[in-house]
Amino acid sequence: MMLILLGVLILHLLILILLIVSTAASAWKVGGDFSTDLWYKCAATNGGVHCTSASNEDWIQAVQALMILAVLFCFFSLIAFLYQLFKMVKGGRFYFTAIFQILASLFVMCAALIYTVKSPDDTSVSGYGYAYVLAWVAFPLSLISGLIYIVLRKKE
Template structure:
């Protein structure tokens, strides 16, 4: 049981680390001359512009920012509740509250990555008429980490739902 508990803790911490990296790092959309994330766009590795009200997709990126931050916070809260429930729950009870919060984290990261995917596709179609340095690119590793974090949070949410406290 101790090995299973250690595995679950490491899996949860890995999920949280993936969420932190995906939220903070500047590699959601990359090209040869630029890289962009949900916070800023950098051209030629020196000219970085913060995404603000003047950016044409600001409202959409705010939704992505908010859901990624909420996902990270919920993942951390789920871990704290798991640790509290580990010592407070009676033997044989399930970690339902931890599971619910972790699955909400999973939903938030899925929403963020889905919105970003949809808006990036729309931007690519719109920019085919007008040249933009950020129109030619590909999804970066932080975007991929967001989808991996989605899978990890989903799996850990299901594990918590199944897990019972035993001796």
């Protein structure tokens, strides 16, 4: 039982790290000398890198908010798991933790979908970057983690 709990905890920490990196990293879309993320658009110039703020459009602000909510709900889910692990009665299920983790999963999925649909097609951008991919990887992992928490029971 201890190995299962340790495995679930490591999976949860991995998901939290993926969400933080995908939210903060500047590689949602990349090109030869151009990259954009949720916060900045950066272009390499002959004298260095020039970064400007992301647009003030509603869709990018929605993606920013959803990614921040995903990180927060994943963190709150981790805190709830640790609390329930030590305070919950024997035989109880981790429903509260599961709800927070599934909500984090839905938030990151919605953010990535909005970014996919609404991000402008730019000729200097060659494709999606690693932060975008990490967000999509974090989505099924957090959903699976939430489902594991629903099934998981606290044993002696």
